[in-house]
Amino acid sequence: MHEAETVADLLVEFRDFLGRDWPSRNAFHAGVERLIEGRDAEFLLGAPDADSPPSGVCQIRYRFGVWIAGGDAWLEDLFVRERARRSGLGAALVEAAIDRAIKRDCRRVELDVNAGNGAGRALYERCGFSSRSDPAGEDDLLMRLRLPDAP
Numbered sequence: 001m002h003e004a005e006t007v008a009d010l011l012v013e014f015r016d017f018l019g020r021d022w023p024s025r026n027a028f029h030a031g032v033e034r035l036i037e038g039r040d041a042e043f044l045l046g047a048p049d050a051d052s053p054p055s056g057v058c059q060i061r062y063r064f065g066v067w068i069a070g071g072d073a074w075l076e077d078l079f080v081r082e083r084a085r086r087s088g089l090g091a092a093l094v095e096a097a098i099d100r101a102i103k104r105d106c107r108r109v110e111l112d113v114n115a116g117n118g119a120g121r122a123l124y125e126r127c128g129f130s131s132r133s134d135p136a137g138e139d140d141l142l143m144r145l146r147l148p149d150a151p
Contacts, residue, residue, distance in 0.1 A: 055084035
């Protein structure tokens, strides 16, 4: 299976896990292909062991931030299939995303997580992220990790 298909299929599973039915499977596949072609996004795949197929995906988006005078990374999606949870795969994907951001000279990594997602919040906090409430009053928390040498 082509890597883009694997990524899109995992993101569709994530959509289903969230109880949503949109965007369509075709839209996910087209969107992943589009992002892979550009320079501003990366997808990381992971498996709980060397003998297993990919069971987790992490999407990172990059941009330049004038207020930080440097690169900025957004951890947009992190999903691990249920059978691979609690294997360390989620933490490994977050750490890999942080490493990728550092290699791209980013000064921080940000993400949002649903306030009710205790396991997700705990994972991000273990990886060094801190949180603050969403200024728009939504149920999501903005989490941030300042990277080495960042002001």
